Amino acid sequence: MKVSDDPAATLITHSLGSCIGVAIYDPVAKVGGMLHYMLPESRLDSNKAKNQPLMFADTGIPLLFKACYKLGAEKKRIISKVAGGSQIMDASGVFNIGKRNYAALRKIFWRNNVLVDAEDVGGTSNRTMRLNIPTGELALKVSGRGEIIL
Amino acid sequence: MKDVEEIIKSIEKLPPFPVMASQALKILDDPGASVGDVISVVQYDQAITANVLKMCNSAYYGLARKVHSLREGLVLLGNTQLKEIILASTVVKFFQPENKGYDLAKGELWKHAVATGIISRVISRRVSESEPPSLFTAALLHDIGKAVLNSFVDRYFEEIIALVDTGDYSFLEAESKMLGINHAELGEKIAKSWDFPEDIVQSIRLHHRPEEASAGDVITPIVYLANVITLSMGIGIGRDGLSYRGKQEVMKRYGLKPKDLQAIIIDFYDEYNKVQDVLKLA
Numbered sequence: 091m092k093v094s095d096d097p098a099a100t101l102i103t104h105s106l107g108s109c110i111g112v113a114i115y116d117p118v119a120k121v122g123g124m125l126h127y128m129l130p131e132s133r134l135d136s137n138k139a140k141n142q143p144l145m146f147a148d149t150g151i152p153l154l155f156k157a158c159y160k161l162g163a164e165k166k167r168i169i170s171k172v173a174g175g176s177q178i179m180d181a182s183g184v185f186n187i188g189k190r191n192y193a194a195l196r197k198i199f200w201r202n203n204v205l206v207d208a209e210d211v212g213g214t215s216n217r218t219m220r221l222n223i224p225t226g227e228l229a230l231k232v233s234g235r236g237e238i239i240l
Numbered sequence: 241m242k243d244v245e246e247i248i249k250s251i252e253k254l255p256p257f258p259v260m261a262s263q264a265l266k267i268l269d270d271p272g273a274s275v276g277d278v279i280s281v282v283q284y285d286q287a288i289t290a291n292v293l294k295m296c297n298s299a300y301y302g303l304a305r306k307v308h309s310l311r312e313g314l315v316l317l318g319n320t321q322l323k324e325i326i327l328a329s330t331v332v333k334f335f336q337p338e339n340k341g342y343d344l345a346k347g348e349l350w351k352h353a354v355a356t357g358i359i360s361r362v363i364s365r366r367v368s369e370s371e372p373p374s375l376f377t378a379a380l381l382h383d384i385g386k387a388v389l390n391s392f393v394d395r396y397f398e399e400i401i402a403l404v405d406t407g408d409y410s411f412l413e414a415e416s417k418m419l420g421i422n423h424a425e426l427g428e429k430i431a432k433s434w435d436f437p438e439d440i441v442q443s444i445r446l447h448h449r450p451e452e453a454s455a456g457d458v459i460t461p462i463v464y465l466a467n468v469i470t471l472s473m474g475i476g477i478g479r480d481g482l483s484y485r486g487k488q489e490v491m492k493r494y495g496l497k498p499k500d501l502q503a504i505i506i507d508f509y510d511e512y513n514k515v516q517d518v519l520k521l522a
Contacts, residue, residue, distance in 0.1 A: 106474050107482060129506070177486075180486025184497075185498075234483075
């Protein structure tokens with residue numbers, strides 16, 4: 091997880107695969123943050139969740155929001171963008187870690203009344219995410235598709 | 241298809257597998273061999289010796305004190321661990337370069353190799369009583385074919401990705417269709433040219449097609465699964481992304497459920513954090 095209010099900063103998270111990248115930004119405070127989590131639920135291993143809460147959606151996402159609030163972001167102004175959650179070609183669904191990761195985020199956002207403003211999730215592409223702090227622009231590099239602005 | 245011969249011939253451009261390393265690995269297989277025998281072979285290659293020392297000192301092997309010489313390393317670590325350290329120290333150079341065709345920056349393919357090696361071991365602990373001796377090596381080397389196929393994938397990337405985008409082809413199948421050979425089959429040829437044991441050669445060939453492995457093959461399905469998990473974690477993956485096929489029969493064979501995959505990922509990250517020094521070798 092990275093958060094920043096530095097007007098010269100760009101936050102990057104590389105190669106999301108099935109993981110989810112969440113970027114949040116307050117355009118007034120010009121504060122942004124980014125989380126790259128790997129798994130949906132911390133109850134799978136509560137010990138690990140204590141030491142590495144950022145690994146899981148349910149423990150990591152609240153920490154991301156709190157860290158941005160600390161820098162002056164306000165919930166009502168926050169813009170949230172989400173990318174990643176890909177998976178290998180699998181009709182059976184046993185390998186769908188990406189889908190589970192994304193479902194966990196929707197659940198947490200819904201419970202906390204947060205909307206997803208833009209997203210690029212699923213499929214088999216690999217994505218790298220870049221959040222420009224002064225402008226709030228979120229760029230995605232998507233394997234096979236090139237760069238897009240989300 | 242006309243490229244196949246050119247592709248296979250380009251294996252010759254790879255640096256040869258060092259004779260020293262093959263000798264050292266053979267010596268470690270011989271129960272009668274001594275520490276001195278191994279040292280006498282390895283010590284003449286300074287680059288590999290330096291890598292071996294760095295690896296011995298990585299947190300992954302958990303030695304209580306720092307190893308300063310080959311002799312110390314050989315005494316403190318067992319033959320199995322030493323074999324994998326010498327092998328990894330030797331092959332790192334093949335995985336090191338940037339692979340433009342797959343859009344992998346320098347060192348990324350190495351990260352992918354090491355992560356797959358570690359995950360294969362985590363899986364093996366769950367599904368088998370003891371670790372098959374060739375497992376780690378097979379997992380480490382599974383994508384060696386990419387090191388050579390890379391430049392050809394670059395040449396035909398637009399055509400390959402167009403096939404993948406139809407949804408009917410995995411990246412592997414698109415490689416076969418456009419180039420007449422895929423990175424797994426090319427990897428098989430490389431491993432053969434290096435005189436690797438047959439079980440490793442086969443598992444490199446079938447690391448995306450575990451259903452074709454023989455009934456007695458205990459390493460290919462694990463390498464397959466380890467690779468799928470490494471891809472899912474986004475470690476060392478490039479333009480091919482996750483465009484490979486999921487084979488649920490492998491999960492069934494071991495009685496694994498989706499939540500087991502998540503548990504494997506958790507165990508993996510503990511160990512992956514300990515190999516950061518090893519990743520820096522590339």
